[in-house]
Amino acid sequence: MEDLRKFLKSDRWTEWRNLETDQRKKVRPLPAQKPSPEGAKRVDLVPPEDFTLGKMPLLEAIQHRKSRRKYLPDPLTLEELSFLLWATQGVKEVRPDSQANLRTVPSGGARHPFETYLLANRVNGLETGLYRYLPIEHQLCLLKAGSDLAEAVHKACFDQYVTSSAATFIWTTIPYRTEWRYSIVAHKIIALDAGHVCQNLYLAAEAIGAGTCAIGAYDQEELDRALELDGKDEFAIYVATVGKVV
Numbered sequence: 001m002e003d004l005r006k007f008l009k010s011d012r013w014t015e016w017r018n019l020e021t022d023q024r025k026k027v028r029p030l031p032a033q034k035p036s037p038e039g040a041k042r043v044d045l046v047p048p049e050d051f052t053l054g055k056m057p058l059l060e061a062i063q064h065r066k067s068r069r070k071y072l073p074d075p076l077t078l079e080e081l082s083f084l085l086w087a088t089q090g091v092k093e094v095r096p097d098s099q100a101n102l103r104t105v106p107s108g109g110a111r112h113p114f115e116t117y118l119l120a121n122r123v124n125g126l127e128t129g130l131y132r133y134l135p136i137e138h139q140l141c142l143l144k145a146g147s148d149l150a151e152a153v154h155k156a157c158f159d160q161y162v163t164s165s166a167a168t169f170i171w172t173t174i175p176y177r178t179e180w181r182y183s184i185v186a187h188k189i190i191a192l193d194a195g196h197v198c199q200n201l202y203l204a205a206e207a208i209g210a211g212t213c214a215i216g217a218y219d220q221e222e223l224d225r226a227l228e229l230d231g232k233d234e235f236a237i238y239v240a241t242v243g244k245v246v
Contacts, residue, residue, distance in 0.1 A: 007188060016185050023181045030177050032094075032101050033134060034115055036141035043126065043140040045082035048090065054083050056207040065202050068211025069161050071243025075122035076166045080208050082138075084242065087204035088169070088197050089116050089135045103135065105196045108189035113177040114197060115234070117143075117227055119153055119168040122243075130227070149226060156222035157215050157239055165241035166210075171197060172229060173237045194238045201240055215239040 023029070036042065076084075086104060089112070093102040100110035107113070116133035118140065120126045129145040153170070154162035162168050171194060178186040178193075198214050205212040218239060224231040 010185075010188070012185050016183060019183050021181060021183045022179070027180065029180045030174065032112065032177075033136055034132070034174075036132070036134060037143065041142040042134075042137075043131070043142070045085065045138050045140065046079045047082075047138060048086050051079065051083055051086075053079060054087075054204065054207040058203070061203045061206040064206050066211075067213040068205075068243075068245050069213045069241075071161075071164050071166060071211070071241070071245060073122070074166070074244040075124050076210065076242070076244065078123065078125040080210065081118075081120075081123050081126075081167060083208060084167075084169075084201060084204050084210075085116065085118070085133050085135075085140075086138065088201050089114065089133060090138065091135045094136065101136070105193075105200050107193045107196070108178065109181045111178040111181055111189075113173045113175060113190050113193065114237070115172045115174065117170040117172060119150055119162065119165075119170065121147070121150055121163070121168070122166040152226040153223065153239075155219075156226055157218045160215050160217070161213055161241040162239075164243065166243040167241075169201060169212075169240045169242065170223070170227065170236055171238045172227065172234050174234045176233065190237070198238055198240055201242070205242055209244065210242055211245040212240050212242045215241065 090104045091101050103112055118131040127145050128147045130143045130149050131140040132143055133140055150163050173190055178190050182189055201212050223236045229235055
């Protein structure tokens with residue numbers, strides 16, 4: 001238990017300052033996002049400048065924010081989904097010279113170690129299936145069509161809300177994006193960054209009359225297998241279901 005508590009402490013920064021990290025060695029970092037598979041269908045999302053929703057005052061969104069586990073059968077619109085994706089990982093500025101990009105959520109060193117996979121059950125204009133968000137282009141790429149995968153993800157999440165949701169967000173982490181800069185302290189930063197992303201989803205969902213429920217309890221191997229991840233260089237780290245609520 002003591003070792004697990006130690007993970008929560010910031011007691012290695014002095015050591016980190018003296019390390020020859022890959023960034024200090026001038027090793028090339030990983031790209032800010034994974035490329036889409038060759039030939040994968042891409043879906044253009046509604047751009048942020050065209051959003052007509054999400055105007056709820058921040059104070060009201062914070063006051064009403066809570067985990068919502070029961071969803072109406074109503075689908076999300078493509079604009080609603082576009083807003084939620086942008087609110088959680090949208091790119092505001094790309095800085096090629098600094099090898100960083102600024103997004104709608106904070107991230108240590110602007111490393112943004114996450115990929116957003118989306119299980120679309122009921123979204124107007126989208127085939128049912130598994131997608132991955134391409135934040136730089138603000139697009140989705142279709143990875144696998146059909147509803148079969150929803151059951152596998154539902155089971156991996158111990159039968160928590162996935163099949164009743166309109167969409168389920170699954171965030172994976174590529175640890176090296178953060179390790180490249182932060183080495184031995186990267187992993188605490190990744191855990192903190194995951195919380196930033198999910199809280200934005202909670203507030204954004206409230207702002208459009210939807211609800212979300214974060215899921216931290218899942219079978220790691222089953223979920224990684226369902227997403228066809230190697231479980232080492234990329235693996236699932238957080239899940240959240242979304243749907244319309246009364």
